[in-house]
Amino acid sequence: MFIKKTFVALSSVATATIVIWSLGCAKMDMTTTTAPVNIIEGIFDTPLLIPTVLNPQNLVLEAKTTPATWLQGKISPNTQLFNGSLPVIRANQGDRVNIDLKNSLTEATNIHWHGMLIPALMDGHPKDIAAAGAQRNYNFAINQRAATTWFHPHPHMATGKQVFNGLAGMFIVNDAIETALNLPSGEREVPLVISDKRFNADGSLHYAPTMAEVMTGYFGDKSLINNVVAPFLNVKTRFYRFRAVNASNARIYDLALSNGANLIIIGNDGGLLEKPVSLTHALLSPGERLDILIDFSKMSVGTEAFLQSNANSIANHGATTFKMLKFKVNAAENETFSLPTTLSTITPISISDSKRNRAFALPAAHAMTGGAMHTGMHTINGKAYDMNRIDETVTAGDTEIWEIDNSVGDEPHPMHLHGVQFQVLEKTGGTIQPYEKGWKDTILIQKAEKVKIIVRFPTEKGVFLMHCHNLEHEDDGMMMNFEIK
Ligand SMILES: [Cu+2]
Known part of the structure; x- marks a missing residue:
């Protein structure tokens, strides 16, 4: 779609003067304006979707156009999803993965296992695709430390559209070192697949980057977590573990809590850090992951706090602060977890x-x-x-x-x-x-x-x-x- 065009003279993001050459022939001048697309906050009355956890040892992932409700009361017919949902896969170091991608789309797709250390032919290179109606097998061993990885299509020049339309999932790898830390688990270990989307008036997804939006990347005006616009999560007065992935096409988040409490960061793309680090905010750019603990034991029952993205001029073209997920502290429970001082050993590459x-x-x-x-x-x-x-x-x-x-x-x-x-x-x-x-x-x-x-x-x-x-x-x-x- 954007091939065979050349853009020059883009003076700034806010007001771009663009000159286009169509493959070396006609030349045309165009002035366009890209105001930063800000998030219009929702009302945070929908529960956060907690995806079902799947075992990859004998799994079929079907990529399919699936009518979905992103906005209340409106059906989006052009949504594309794996298994009609947002799959979260979990496996242990040493496990063998055997996944069949069934492509029920009307276009080619594939799966890239982002963050996985696997053979090139399993990696989801754009040359290795499943044509419309075809299947493709992914079979590999997990030979890496515990980490929050994720997966999404990687077809040539169509990754942006397919990911925007909903095709993504999380792949959690566990190992013995991580398990021994007894980090919050069960309902207190929550995947956060973060995205931003734009919709047409009828509720269908709107993916149509202008030429200026190819320069900045495509921003949505709704913030979603686990495919839910403006969700809430009930929490108890304990530590929770959030595995966050930025599955947005272009938006960079500056994650923070609205009450100024710390994010305790314990891991990133490739797994656990050496030790936890407490910060009031942290950047998360597309593709990156952060493994975050939040200590709700210091908040009293009845408290509401938000995960938000702070205004950050460097990251987001002047986008303003916006709320992403509401936490409702709704029950007191005794906390037995204590934060380890050491998480893992990381040997620097010399x-x-x-x-x-x-x-x-x-x-x-x-x-x-x-x-x-x-x-x-x-x-x-x-x-x-x-x-x-x-x-x-x-x-x-x-x-x-x-x-x-x-x-x-x-x-x-x-x-x-x-x-x-x-x-x-x-x-x-x-x-x-x-x-x-x-x-x-x-x-x-x-x-x-x-x-x-x-x-x-x-x-x-x-x-x-x-x-x-x-x-x-x-x-x-x-x-x-x-x-x-
Ligand atoms: Cu770039």
Whole structure:
């Protein structure tokens, strides 16, 4: 849809002057306005959906267009879901996964297991798809530490639409180290799949990014958790564990509690941190996960508090503070849990192990010109994605330092690597946040920032991706293949 267009002269987000070349021929000027899309808060009278937990050892996931009620009293016929819902899968380290994707859509799809360390052919590369009406099997062993991972389609240039339309789920990996911590579980362990959506007046989903919205990414005006607009959750006076994933196409959240209480962050993309960190707020960009404890034992019965996203000019184009989930403290219960001082051991990858440095330049919006044959406006190292081109070749098992440079960029880019968990070495634009330490597969690179990561690549060969997890940027070309050889 956005291919074969080149955008230049995007002077700012608020007012963009755009010049379009249609494959090197006619030229046209256009002025468009992208005001930040703010969230219109709901009334928080719908219970939070707690998804059923599925076992992946013999599972069918059917991708299907499923009429759904996102807005009260209105049916959205163009919703696309896995198994008509929001699946949450749970398995242990060492388990074997055997999942059949049944594609009942009228278009190609596949599943990318975001955060999973699995063979390339299982990873959901856009070349490995299930055509409309076809099936595809995913069979792999779980060889990684406990983590909150997630999954979503990754078809060429259609990821943004399919994820926006509802195709996503969470995949929780448990292991013995995590289990020994006796973290809050059962009804006190809650998945939070965070998204923002936009609707037509009839209640159907509205996904139609303008050219300016391809530059910023596509924002919704409703905030949803677990596919519920403005939900509430009854809680007791105890600790709760929330596994949050940002499944939004483009919106970056600055998570906080409305009463100023701390978020106790215990984990991120690749699992538990070394120790808990208490913060009043934390950024969560598309694709990233945060494992958060909230201590409701300090709140009295009858208290209401909200999970909210703070206004954050860096992250969200000036979006205002908005509420996301209402907690109603409705019962007193004795708390037996005490917060561990140590959660896990994380061994830093040694810089001296690195065999090679590679640099990746992210584009400036006003410089996204390319040549006449340029196939997309979002690039990495000046190149828009080509499914059949290998951009980087890495020796199996090697450790490398990758420097991703957004220093001329004027958009934040959450950059995601498939097939690995990496460590963040350096951020020139600011300090590495406590929740960006440990193991990561997605790292937010803010405007004018340069980030260095150290990656130990798998010993198994195959083609993986690095891309921006702003899904409009991704679909527009901000993606590359690396081959492990
Ligand atoms: Cu991006």
